[in-house]
Amino acid sequence: MEDKECNSGGFMRLVSEESCSSTVTDELCVNNYQTEIFNQLPSSLARRRSLHHHQDRGTTETSHPVEKYPGLVGEARDKATTQPIRSLPVCMQRKREARDLRHLQTRTVGRWESWKRNQSINRKRLGEQVDEAMARLLPWSSTLHTIEGLLRFEGNDSVLDFFVGSGFLERSPVFYGFYARSSLDLLCLNTPLLFLLGTLTVLILSLVMVVRRTVVGYKHTWLLGNRYNIHMSYKVFCGWDFCIQDPEVADLKRSFIRNELKLYLEEERFQQREARRTLGQWAHLYSLRGLLHFLVLVLLGGAFCLIYYATMASKAERSGDYLILRLLLHYLPPIVITLVNFFLPHVFRHISSFEDYSLTTQVNATLVRSIFLKLASLGMYLFFLFKNSQQECWENQFGKEMYKLSVFDFLACFCNTFFIVYPRKWFVDRYPSSWLARLSGKQHFLIPFNVLDLVYSQTVTWVGLFYCPMLPFIETVKLMAVFYIKKLTVLQCCVPAQRMFRASSSSVLFHFMLLLGLIMAVITLGSNLHQFEPSSSCGPFVGSATVFNVTAVCVDSLPGPAQSTLRYLSSEAFVLPLILAQIVVLTSFESRRRANGKAIERLKDMLVMSTSDKHFLLKQHTLSLRRQKKTFKAPPTVSGTREGSPTTMKDPSAGIGEDSHIAQLKDPSAQPTGNDSPS
Numbered sequence: 001m002e003d004k005e006c007n008s009g010g011f012m013r014l015v016s017e018e019s020c021s022s023t024v025t026d027e028l029c030v031n032n033y034q035t036e037i038f039n040q041l042p043s044s045l046a047r048r049r050s051l052h053h054h055q056d057r058g059t060t061e062t063s064h065p066v067e068k069y070p071g072l073v074g075e076a077r078d079k080a081t082t083q084p085i086r087s088l089p090v091c092m093q094r095k096r097e098a099r100d101l102r103h104l105q106t107r108t109v110g111r112w113e114s115w116k117r118n119q120s121i122n123r124k125r126l127g128e129q130v131d132e133a134m135a136r137l138l139p140w141s142s143t144l145h146t147i148e149g150l151l152r153f154e155g156n157d158s159v160l161d162f163f164v165g166s167g168f169l170e171r172s173p174v175f176y177g178f179y180a181r182s183s184l185d186l187l188c189l190n191t192p193l194l195f196l197l198g199t200l201t202v203l204i205l206s207l208v209m210v211v212r213r214t215v216v217g218y219k220h221t222w223l224l225g226n227r228y229n230i231h232m233s234y235k236v237f238c239g240w241d242f243c244i245q246d247p248e249v250a251d252l253k254r255s256f257i258r259n260e261l262k263l264y265l266e267e268e269r270f271q272q273r274e275a276r277r278t279l280g281q282w283a284h285l286y287s288l289r290g291l292l293h294f295l296v297l298v299l300l301g302g303a304f305c306l307i308y309y310a311t312m313a314s315k316a317e318r319s320g321d322y323l324i325l326r327l328l329l330h331y332l333p334p335i336v337i338t339l340v341n342f343f344l345p346h347v348f349r350h351i352s353s354f355e356d357y358s359l360t361t362q363v364n365a366t367l368v369r370s371i372f373l374k375l376a377s378l379g380m381y382l383f384f385l386f387k388n389s390q391q392e393c394w395e396n397q398f399g400k401e402m403y404k405l406s407v408f409d410f411l412a413c414f415c416n417t418f419f420i421v422y423p424r425k426w427f428v429d430r431y432p433s434s435w436l437a438r439l440s441g442k443q444h445f446l447i448p449f450n451v452l453d454l455v456y457s458q459t460v461t462w463v464g465l466f467y468c469p470m471l472p473f474i475e476t477v478k479l480m481a482v483f484y485i486k487k488l489t490v491l492q493c494c495v496p497a498q499r500m501f502r503a504s505s506s507s508v509l510f511h512f513m514l515l516l517g518l519i520m521a522v523i524t525l526g527s528n529l530h531q532f533e534p535s536s537s538c539g540p541f542v543g544s545a546t547v548f549n550v551t552a553v554c555v556d557s558l559p560g561p562a563q564s565t566l567r568y569l570s571s572e573a574f575v576l577p578l579i580l581a582q583i584v585v586l587t588s589f590e591s592r593r594r595a596n597g598k599a600i601e602r603l604k605d606m607l608v609m610s611t612s613d614k615h616f617l618l619k620q621h622t623l624s625l626r627r628q629k630k631t632f633k634a635p636p637t638v639s640g641t642r643e644g645s646p647t648t649m650k651d652p653s654a655g656i657g658e659d660s661h662i663a664q665l666k667d668p669s670a671q672p673t674g675n676d677s678p679s
Contacts, residue, residue, distance in 0.1 A: 151169075164327070179195055203462065210518055300376070310337075367448050409460075
């Protein structure tokens, strides 16, 4: 038997391992050992000496709770006065001691002190409950804690894994390889089938929403086209909202109307200048535009070559490199793609200014070139990845590339804001007369380019959805952070643009570009799943020849009528009636469109006629007022009449006015004569 000796306050206590194991549990032994260690601390010894000094003076009952009950240590000692007894994480004996301690404190202090202590305890408990409730309201907090519980760390894991997507992150639910056949392995309810249906559901819902927004935007643009042009008089006399009472809102509305008028005047000025061009000026302009288009193609080709060499360099095997160098090589393709997508759109914007287009056409041309650059660069990068995807668990490798694109896009936004935009603003404000400040100028927030960044991020999310299932969640968090970063940038570092931008004229183009990105993602995913077999080492489709075999197994397990129906819906025989139904639906919509167009034309004619009717009624009202004035000015009697029977003088022009009035009532297009015209 091994004894442990402890000297605490002038007495010796022996604790044996056999006695502990025979009388108390292992947890109680650990608590007793912690108590002994606590009693040996110099601070405990000093307090104990102070306690003996108070005992000699007769103040034993007012001693400190820790000295009175030395076994109450650690977390139980710290929270003994705030937490309920039953929630203390200690054994039953310690809870009894805490209860006795609280009763003792209640008896030894006065009523006022006891009431203050109770109120303090209640406030602390209320604060803890409020903190817990607020923690539950945080989005995805429980989900993040659940995911954190499943990240398995190993000896070779490092911080680099978070940026590259390897190590512990590769073994997490972020990537494709984490999901495998588990206990949920029924014929029509299993992990592979749910994985495939989840991906298809997200893509289909995205397609429906994007198509709907594109169609609605096109309808509004068509209705507000050139045939329904809003003139300046409408903006001046009918553009104000008289329900506005807030001064800040009124200033915003005034600025909006002023910008609209500026843009309208600029477009009118361009149309007048375009109408005065000669044949020689048109020939010179078209030749210049041809050279600039060739320059754009050269820049695009150079960008694709840079992406190719960056991809080949990142895939080269290198050993013995430093951590920073390996991280740089891993991120070399995203770095090149981000730099190309950052600089070339600004070059395209300056090129479009030399082509002498209208402002709206310049914006649309820059947008088309920029989105072609972004989608084509992403497509070339995917092509090079597919060409070299011959590794084990290639789905995880592809998901890592999409993950790195998303992460580096956020890092580029963060670094551009806090390391380029803010220093530029500080330098321009501090040294406004320097040549570098005049060369760089003040920062402008370009709406089209920021929208294109959103289109690019969404396309990356759709492409990597199958291989990185948590990428939509990561992209959502990234967009929330990017929103506040951009808000800080536009409010603190940017000035209003000199040339106005009409968002309504390009909203359809934005949605159409988003639709192109979705189509590109679907084509990429479909060709990839059709060309390559699922990996035999990871993922939910291990052992399947294709991804879609899981649906065939489920269909074979269904009853006969259900199998026949599903096979008919997926066969070529169903294509013909489907096409016929689509033709009927499209024909009905086209007929409705034509009928609505005719109704709109009739309404326009009615508006014109109502305007003519208003002019006619205004003229008649003016004539009526003139006749009334002349009647009141006439003398009451005429010589030769009988006394007492006054006769009203008749105006010779009155008959003419009445005749013309009757004629115009019969024929609204008839104009009044010279005598009827209002003065």
